[in-house]
Amino acid sequence: ASGAAIVLSPLLTGPAGAQAFPSKGLKIVVPNAAGGAADIVARTVGQKLAEALGQSVVIENKPSAGGVVAGESVARAEPDGHTLLLVSSGTAVSQALFKSLPFDTMRDFAPMSKLASFDLVIAVSETGRFKTLADLLAYGRANPGKLNIGTPNVGTTQNLAAELFKATAGLDAQVVPFNGTPPVITAVRGGEIDAMLDILGPLMPQIKSNALRPLAVLGDHRAAQLPEVPAARESGGKLSQFNASSWNGLAVPTKTPKDVISRLNKELTAILAMPDVKKRLVELNLTVQSSTPEQLHDLLAGDIKRWADVITQAKIAKQ
Numbered sequence: 001a002s003g004a005a006i007v008l009s010p011l012l013t014g015p016a017g018a019q020a021f022p023s024k025g026l027k028i029v030v031p032n033a034a035g036g037a038a039d040i041v042a043r044t045v046g047q048k049l050a051e052a053l054g055q056s057v058v059i060e061n062k063p064s065a066g067g068v069v070a071g072e073s074v075a076r077a078e079p080d081g082h083t084l085l086l087v088s089s090g091t092a093v094s095q096a097l098f099k100s101l102p103f104d105t106m107r108d109f110a111p112m113s114k115l116a117s118f119d120l121v122i123a124v125s126e127t128g129r130f131k132t133l134a135d136l137l138a139y140g141r142a143n144p145g146k147l148n149i150g151t152p153n154v155g156t157t158q159n160l161a162a163e164l165f166k167a168t169a170g171l172d173a174q175v176v177p178f179n180g181t182p183p184v185i186t187a188v189r190g191g192e193i194d195a196m197l198d199i200l201g202p203l204m205p206q207i208k209s210n211a212l213r214p215l216a217v218l219g220d221h222r223a224a225q226l227p228e229v230p231a232a233r234e235s236g237g238k239l240s241q242f243n244a245s246s247w248n249g250l251a252v253p254t255k256t257p258k259d260v261i262s263r264l265n266k267e268l269t270a271i272l273a274m275p276d277v278k279k280r281l282v283e284l285n286l287t288v289q290s291s292t293p294e295q296l297h298d299l300l301a302g303d304i305k306r307w308a309d310v311i312t313q314a315k316i317a318k319q
Contacts, residue, residue, distance in 0.1 A: 021081050021260045025056040028250070029074050030086045031067030034059075037201060037284050038248055041115055042086050044280050045250075048271040066094035066155075066319070068101060075103035079253035081260035085109060087296075088248040089157045092303035096311055097155045099318045105304065109251040111296035112261055113268040116286040118246040119200040119225075120161050120218040122149075122232070125189050126210050133215040133235055136195060137169060144172035150184040150193040153177050154316060160307050161218060161244040162197040163314040165232070168242050175314075185212070199246055200225065201285035219245040225285055247289070249296050261293055 028046050032038040039061060046057040062070040067090060077083035087109065095105040103109075122133065130136045140147040149166065151159040154177045162175045176193055178184045181202050188196045189211060196212075200223055206212040207226070216232040217223045220243045233242045250268065252261065271277055272290040281288050291299070311318070 021257075021263060022053050022055045023080075024082055025058060026050075026053070026082050026084065027058045027060055028084045028086060029060050029062055029070045031062060031064065031070035031088075031090070032086075033063045034061045037118070037286065038086060038088065040284060041248060041281065041286065044277060045115060045268065045271055048274065048277060049267060052267045052271065066098055066101075067091060068094070068098075071105070071109075072102040074251075074253060075108040077253055079255035079257075081252055081256050081264060083253065084112070084264075085251045086248055087111065087251045087300065089246045089303055092300055093155060093157055093160060093307050095304045096308035097316070097319055106297075106301060108254050110254045110256055110261055111293050111300055112250045112252055113265050113272075113293065114247060114249040114289050114291035114296050114299065115268070115272065116248055116281055117219070117289050118248075118286060119223040120158060120197060120244055120246060121200045121203060121223070121226075121229075122165070122195055122197050122215045122218070123188070123203055123207070123212045124195045124215060125191065126213045128188075128191070128194070128213070130195065130215065131213070133230065133232060136215060137171070137235065139194075140166075140169070140171040140173050145174070147171060147173040148176050148193040148195070149173055150176045150178055150187050150196040152180055152184060152198065155311075155319065157246045157307075158198050160310045160314075160316075163316075164244055164306075164310045165197065165218065165242070167310070167313055168238055170238055188212070204285055219243060224282070224287065247299070249291070249299075251296075265293055 028042050030039055030042045042059050046059050050057040074085035124130045149162050151162045166173045184196045187193045214229045216230055218232050222231050232239050269290045272288050278288050
């Protein structure tokens with residue numbers, strides 16, 4: 001797959017040869033198409049990184065199933081800190097879902113910093129039968145096998161989160177995959193399915209226009225955009241510890257020197273604290289969250305195990 005590249009030039013240029021890193025322009029490889037939330041996050045952060053380091057930053061889009069093409073290109077890159085990979089909860093899903101990959105996520109990449117998290121939400125038609133999450137849970141438990149929850153494609157974070165939700169809640173429900181978010185919205189608004197589970201951001205226009213009713217977000221706290229909508233864990237019982245969200249971050253090839261990783265982490269932490277960066281990402285319905293390399297390592301490893309368990313329990317065929 002050929003990648004689209006966007007060059008972000010620095011507005012500030014540091015003194016030449018002041019330090020070994022950076023010695024040339026940087027590249028952030030994004031496993032998603034240009035124009036989406038992941039691409040805009042990379043572009044926003046990349047511009048600030050160019051300014052901070054005094055080097056250009058190229059955003060290279062390499063979309064493919066499971067992010068394989070992007071991951072392979074970075075795994076094979078020179079481990080000098082000049083080639084970065086946008087990793088996400090989808091990276092963890094791919095490691096768990098694919099029978100074989102041309103790289104090992106935990107062995108071949110060094111996590112550097114988390115960038116942002118994306119809330120997941122359960123939503124229904126505004127004119128549908130369910131007004132609260134309690135209504136949906138009561139119906140599902142009283143009518144085994146009849147509740148349908150739509151999601152984007154099999155193996156996406158949203159799809160696996162729906163499987164995790166129904167297993168945790170003790171529901172005998174059907175998770176129905178569609179080819180992307182728009183057809184799921186159409187199906188739930190048309191009454192073909194009872195509910196849907198997806199990333200909150202793309203659903204906000206439908207929620208604001210009162211076409212969709214959000215029943216609960218799935219993270220460990222309420223979403224800033226919808227403070228009146230409870231987190232699923234607030235319903236208590238089996239869901240009292242439930243927590244599922246989507247996120248992204250940056251990683252480099254695993255043999256990248258620790259001092260380079262430390263430098264990049266320091267710059268990213270400062271960038272993500274900038275008011276204009278926070279504002280831009282909030283506009284995308286994202287929550288800005290930096291981290292240490294160790295925290296992102298643990299998050300990635302934990303998500304790989306969690307989604308592998310969900311895939312096994314849901315009997316989803318490995319690809």
